[in-house]
Amino acid sequence: MAASAAAAPGIFDPFEVKGVVFRSRVLRSSLGGRMAYYDGTVTPAWRNFERRFARPEHLLGGIISATIAIDDARHSPLEYPKLSDDRFIGPIAEGVRAVKDLGCAYIVQIGDPGGHTHTSLLPEAADGLSASAGFDFVYGYRNRTTAMTPGEIARTVGQFASAARRVRATGADGVEVTASKGYLIHQFLNPATNRRRDDYGGSPKKRFRLLEEVVREVRREIGDDYLFGVRLSAEDFNYLPLNVRWPPVLPLRDWFFGNTLATTLDYGRWLAALGVDYLHIDSGFGFVNPKGSPGEFPFEGLRLFANSARHLSAKARVRATVLNLVPAWLAGSTLGLGWRFVPAANAGYAASFREATKLPVIANGGFQERSVIAGALAHGQCDLVAIGRPLLANPDLLQAIAEQRPPASGQPCTFCSRCCTRTAVLPLGCYDVSRFGHSNARMQQQILETSADLSP
Template sequence: MPHTLDRGHMDTSPTDDPIFRPLTINGLTFKNRVIRSSLGGRVDYYDGSMSEGRIAWDLRFARGGVSAIISSNSGIRADGMAVPGYATIDDDRTIPSWRRLVQEVHRYDCRYIIQLHFAGRQRDIPRKDFVDIPPPSATSRPDLLYGLRARRMTIPEIEDLVQDYARAAWRAREAGADGIEIVACNGYILHQFLSSAINDREDEYNGDLRARARLTLEVLKAVRSAVGRDFFVSMKLSGRDEHNAYTAPLVRAVGNTLADTIELSRWLAEAGLDAIHLSQGDSFPHPLVPAGRLPTDDARRLFASLFYEGTRTPLAFLLLQFAPFRRFAEWNWGRRMPFVRGRDLLPDKIEGMNEDDAAKIKEASGLPVICVGGWQSAGRIREALEADRCDTVSIARGLLANPDLVHQFAQGQENPERPCTYCNRCLINVVQYPLACWEEARFDSREQMFHEAYSVYKEAAVGVREV
């Protein structure tokens, strides 16, 4: 059944600031236009059980004033976890813990959206029980960055995966979540099928764009059957693959283009999707996501931890021991990106980097669009909203650096006093260390940086809810 026309209806509550103008989509009202994007470190238990740390973590941002929180990636199956230590939604036993988290977040008039995730070959560190089993994918080829292994899925495996998404969506609704987000971006399983540069199958799940989108549309149909039409369902897409962003001219294939994503967005609207969350890139990390520097000094430790996970990681680890190669890697990472000039980063080019693509997808599909892209200044956010390029923005690193950013905007502050520098140390360190801002220059002292990084564990240990 085609999507109804009121899916992007805006609440008419009077306000002079578009950032604080409520928005209602399919019955779900967001009190303002800032959403915390999927953001969460390894604070849960190895088997996917939720910890007190997860609750304390998400409450930090609910208190900070965001209208909604999109959960960290919640694995729909144990073999689909990108990294252990994240709360999963792979079994009915997880429902009570998710319900408690949702109830705690609701205390701050904040909505909670559970992100349904399956990594496929984009699996950084497998659980011990899957360490010798190549993850299922649309291909048997390894990825370009790490050389992560994969195996091409069979048709019965694909059919099982579709039902796993539906069951996970049902659990999310049973837990009282306000909605779900299906991950179909950044090189994860659905994107592996969508991308012309990754999918190399020779059956009905590959060929033209419609064939490559078959799995994604089947997942959406199954999810809708499980949760009904009155439950918020969004999907996170990559507007552009840029498959060869850091390997050109050795690799020429660019993968899906913006035109492909625009066409896909029309099909998703017809299939009953409520909103599109726009990202970029066909892997994670990728020069387009999160845009910014490649901190190669920190990357040495990352590749050490991934040494045996991919076919390319041993060589990368060895080369990163030498300063000249680290400098080359930093240059190569951003050489084709518009926000890097030589070794200089252009922050103004990062903030709002996806808004033009978001506007085109919004116009073509008629769907509300959530736009990620380095947002952290009130003026830039207002400009994008007033121009109707997107309906709301999502923020990850900017809120990691300043969890109370929305309150700062409400108090009339245009920019955070200590903004995110887009250094990406948070990203590179997350596999081994707590997810936190590791840019020492943003803190008064090294001790303050570590105190902030570990504070969520202290809050969890003493049951702090008001800070």
């Protein structure tokens, strides 16, 4: 691993890791929307969306893709892309080429939502597979999750490895495995959702075993010379008692809080020992959650999301009904607890991982202001910063920072998180109408342009 970092790097300094050069220290974080056909093949809208951020004048160092599914059944949400078969390589390769032609590095993130699969055309038993059997009111649509058999685990490990091979075949600069967001690997890591008594559950080392096998097999498939990172949650928090997750586990602190930093730092050290090239650090468990997407509570969006899945199970129907009945003011003051904006929310965690593992670290969540981005880099908390919502709101954010002017829209991202939840049913874009002078027409225009071909 060859990482170069100046003593006090600035936002616009390049960064190199494993031969991949990022032209600045800011990456576009994973942003997914309905940009694939129902079979999982990316649409031209996906390519146009990614190219928009890659434009040289936007100065971004690189782009990390949305979570691309490794399993044919579980893609999440519906109309996110898949890499579960060789036939998906070609269309993604075309988009990757378009991004790289603009001088921007591109990393493909792969993952499996497991029991947190949000949406589906029709109910599928495979969408409930997880570490253990149980009930989770907020995440996933199946009534209950089902514990994976050792055979199913082995199949999943193989699917990660095959998908990683396909990532390399697309021409992307690197592959990132998500062990965060409450997705399948995270369900194995989290002691509240992993109650297994076999070699994949119990102690942290055993809960880590699925991730370890995935890392070993992915590395075997892609070779030692290919950039390989892992997205990891620094603390789970688990969002109890607001989420109902059953049965409880002992000790109760595991049920309430899941992994804490002491344990996840061990995961980080083990990943470093396994030869992972970088870590991408966020926090929280589940998408969306208040730690991973710091900001306002997106109640209306959650309602929309829940209603879009209500046909899939009894749980999903009850969940939608409850959210339809609760008045917004009551939901805001109860379900919205813990939702608040924290600048550079995970930079402190990133610093701990950087110190403990000596690996290059990407910090994710709550970056928009120049001083906040520059501060995290200058203080050595991270090597790179990944930005999601503020770049969705203003793709020219970094250029505006460089030119010391407001972005072209004149309005910063408000971290209202409406975009996170509306992506399940609506095209990707910014849904805070206040940013568009309360003009729905202007907001719709922006949403159309978000994935339009803007090439001259």
